[in-house]
Amino acid sequence: MIEVNKLSVKIQDKTLLSGIDFHVDDGNYWVVVGPNGSGKSTLLKTLMGILPIHSGQISLNQRHINQYKQRERAQLMSYVPQNSGRELPFSVEEFLKMSRYSYHSPLSEWSNQDQQAIEEALTITDTQSFRTRLMKTLSGGECQRVMIAAALSQQTPLILLDEPTSYLDPHHQVEIHQLINQLNKTHQMTVIEVSHDINHAAHPDKQVLALRDGQVLWQGNGPDLLDKQRLKQLYQQDFTFVVHPTNQRLFALAETP
Numbered sequence: 001m002i003e004v005n006k007l008s009v010k011i012q013d014k015t016l017l018s019g020i021d022f023h024v025d026d027g028n029y030w031v032v033v034g035p036n037g038s039g040k041s042t043l044l045k046t047l048m049g050i051l052p053i054h055s056g057q058i059s060l061n062q063r064h065i066n067q068y069k070q071r072e073r074a075q076l077m078s079y080v081p082q083n084s085g086r087e088l089p090f091s092v093e094e095f096l097k098m099s100r101y102s103y104h105s106p107l108s109e110w111s112n113q114d115q116q117a118i119e120e121a122l123t124i125t126d127t128q129s130f131r132t133r134l135m136k137t138l139s140g141g142e143c144q145r146v147m148i149a150a151a152l153s154q155q156t157p158l159i160l161l162d163e164p165t166s167y168l169d170p171h172h173q174v175e176i177h178q179l180i181n182q183l184n185k186t187h188q189m190t191v192i193e194v195s196h197d198i199n200h201a202a203h204p205d206k207q208v209l210a211l212r213d214g215q216v217l218w219q220g221n222g223p224d225l226l227d228k229q230r231l232k233q234l235y236q237q238d239f240t241f242v243v244h245p246t247n248q249r250l251f252a253l254a255e256t257p
């Protein structure tokens with residue numbers, strides 16, 4: 001579905017990404033990990049066409065990403081950016097309606113299918129009760145769920161999420177991860193998620209792209225991330241490993257001095 005070859009991204013002579021190679025197959029769930037400032041958000045923004053490619057190439061369904069019109073791209077990829085939404089001068093429902101723009105021409109009318117798409121998105125993110133609220137009045141976690149609802153309203157086969165659970169309480173973190181898993185497993189939605197949660201990334205159903213200093217340090221199957229040397233190299237931090245008492249999976253705990 002996505003093929004990234006020798007990608008490099010520069011802003012004002014500063015290299016943010018270089019030599020990035022990876023490919024995402026239909027139905028994959030990739031988690032992008034790495035220390036602060038390693039280029040994770042830059043990678044998502046470049047995949048979305050928000051930041052320009054300096055060299056190398058990104059193909060989506062075997063077609064260069066720059067050959068897609070904005071509207072075509074919005075029917076294929078949705079994006080949940082980090083920490084955003086509360087600056088928008090709209091109600092939740094107005095915002096969700098806007099996320100359907102790629103299915104409309106200037107003269108087309110709001111359809112039952114459009115309404116159904118936003119109702120489903122409101123239901124599965126448990127945000128129905130916010131529909132008339134202004135975005136700027138939502139809490140951080142409420143806003144994050146609405147941003148996910150907006151992405152789901154787009155009904156795309158691929159979703160990119162930048163730390164989608166960073167503002168959520170433990171209950172909503174679990175719910176949102178269950179939701180993303182379900183979209184991936186049941187609806188075969190392809191997922192690329194940026195996360196700082198290495199135990200989440202290390203799940204057997206996930207693949208991991210580990211970035212450091214704008215380069216790929218390692219990529220592979222989720223569970224293989226939990227390697228002492230690898231994590232030390234990635235985060236300059238020592239970890240201890242424990243076996244989870246109920247599911248027997250390995251978990252990493254950051255060591256404290």
Ligand SMILES: Nc1ncnc2c1ncn2[C@@H]1O[C@H](COP(=O)(O)OP(=O)(O)OP(=O)(O)O)[C@@H](O)[C@H]1O
Nearest residue numbers: 011014016034035036037038039040041042043082
């Ligand atoms: N528009 C910009 N101009 C200059 N530098 C930028 C710009 N955007 C990002 N950077 C820099 O590029 C590097 C990578 O940023 P990016 O946001 O991709 O990191 P990240 O891995 O997502 O970090 P975090 O985990 O802190 O969210 C950082 O050093 C950042 O300061």
